[in-house]
Amino acid sequence: MxxxxxxxxxxxxxxxxxxxxxxxxxxxxxxxxxxxxxxxxxxxxxxxxxxxxxxxxxxxxxxxxxxxxxxxxxxxxxxxVGEDPPAPRSVAAPPEAREPGPREPGSREPGPLWSAGAVDPHSNEFWAQSNITLRTSAPLTALTVELRVAQTGSVTSTGAWRSLPEADFTFTAGERDGFLVYRWTLKPGRTVPAGEWMFAGQYNHERGGRDARGDRYSATATAASGRHSVEGGFTPREGG
Structure with a gap:
């Protein structure tokens, strides 16, 4: 065997x-x-x-x-050697920068800036806050933001703030030509990165609802593509 x-x-x-x-x-x-x-x-x-x-x-x-x-x-x-080839894999494209929707209030000129103004919803019958939203798709090497609150009666400043570092800006507030004017100016050598940022001015006013239709804001900036600016008014708060 x-x-x-x-x-x-x-x-x-x-x-x-x-x-x-x-x-x-x-x-x-x-x-x-x-x-x-x-x-x-x-x-x-x-x-x-x-x-x-x-x-x-x-x-x-x-x-x-x-x-x-x-x-x-x-x-x-x-x-x-006859193994099936691996199934194809789909690769998602990176998301593009979001543009304002057709109903989103704001101001945009050719360039990297977009902006909008609104009265803060937490405002009350004695006090209010005006918000400026600034969006940039490119870094800014210079920026000046100005808020003008119309003097509608007993309007006095109670403060201001911005979402960017305080040390990067020079800030002033005072009355001029019938407006309470807030101004933020980027210091030389500082840069505002691409993103969405807020600038807000706070103030007292006469009792009762306040009409913000006379308030205005503007922003002027410098990017690699040149000098750009936006401006606009303020959307009243709900119930205001």
């Missing part, structure tokens, strides 16, 4: 090597198959005389064996 197992193992090893060849030598495989068929023993440990077979049977059997080897080799190669 040992001799037969050895012969069978040798035959299988030879068939595997033949199947792995890129261009199998059919004549050599046919000869190896015939030799393997004749190498079996009868379980006695001695080679068994080969049974005489008609020539056509030997040729047919060997041909079938060779065909099986070639098919197995082709299947092995296909399983090795």
């Amino acid at each position: 040992t001799g037969r197992r050895d012969a069978d193992a040798e035959l299988r090893a030879r068939l595997r090597r033949a199947a792995g060849a890129h261009e199998p030598d059919r004549a050599r495989i046919l000869a190896r198959v015939e030799r393997g068929m004749a190498a079996g023993d009868g379980g006695t440990g001695h080679p068994r005389p080969a049974r005489a077979l008609p020539g056509w049977a030997r040729v047919a059997g060997a041909t079938v064996a060779v065909a099986g080897v070639l098919v197995a080799g082709g299947s092995l190669a296909a399983s090795t």
